[in-house]
Amino acid sequence: METLDALHARKSWRAYSEKPLGDELLKTVVAFANKAPNAGEFTVTVVRNAELLAEINAATLVAMKNSGNDFLISRAALAGYQPLYGAPALALFSAEPTGYYQISAATAASTVAIAATDQGLRSCFIITPTLAIDGKNALSRKLALPEGHVVVCCLLLGYGEAENRFSAPRPEVDNIRFL
Ligand SMILES: Cc1cc2nc3c(=O)[nH]c(=O)nc-3n(C[C@H](O)[C@H](O)[C@H](O)COP(=O)(O)O)c2cc1C
Known part of the structure; x- marks a missing residue:
């Protein structure tokens, strides 16, 4: 995909298909975290284990409520x-x-989202799991994050269902100025 097409095509996708996501493709797109503008160290922990994903999902839902x-x-x-x-x-x-x-983590996540789009994947930048992963609880310990780390932001990755869910069209805004 051309870069500008990928930027247009990236949307927060909220419905994923069961089509298997290959290890190599996942590694390739996540590696783009280290091509983003950066001002400090960060770590990307990719959770693929279905049980752990279900646990994070359930804990996040409770935390949202x-x-x-x-x-x-x-x-x-x-x-x-x-x-x-x-x-x-x-x-x-x-x-x-x-x-x-926070900026370094967010630029890394954004860059991975574009790389994923380029490779035909869908993605969604999400913050809600940080409500459930507080650095001290049992779920945080399971994730074995590097000492002293906090989760700044998260990116969902996978093949999308044809139809997006829980998503509204993004409104046009007039927020770009030239002086
Ligand atoms: C800081 C931040 C936090 C976000 N958290 C969530 C989230 O927890 N869950 C979610 O579904 N989308 C989340 N989003 C995605 C936004 O809802 C989405 O980017 C926005 O509505 C624009 O839509 P688009 O990405 O499809 O263009 C977040 C985006 C940002 C920048």
Whole structure:
């Protein structure tokens, strides 16, 4: 895919098919994390284990319901809503909370999303699992993140169902200025 086509085609995808996602393709697209603009160390932990994905999904759903955030509570209440949308892979971008760690993790995740789109995959940048992975609980220990790391953001990856779910068209905005 041409780069501009990939940028146009990337959409947050919230419905994943059961088509197997090959290891090599996954490794290839995740490696693009290290091609993004960067201002500090981060780690990408890719979860593929179905049991662990189900555990993160369930814990995230509970955390959304208990978040006190009206938007998250309303999303979690949608019929059939699952925060990981059935994706076969979840990449967790973690870093020590210092300096520009959040920006470095986010630029890395964005770059992987574009690479994934280029390779015919769908993706969704998500933050909600960070509600359930607090660095101290049993789920955090299972993920064995590097010492002192917090999960900044996450990216779902997989082949998409033809039809996206839980998604509205993105409104046009007029927010670009030239001086
Ligand atoms: C910081 C951040 C957090 C996000 N968290 C979530 C999330 O937890 N779940 C989700 O489905 N989408 C999440 N999104 C995706 C946005 O909803 C999406 O990017 C936005 O609606 C624009 O749609 P598009 O990506 O399809 O163009 C997040 C995006 C950003 C930048």
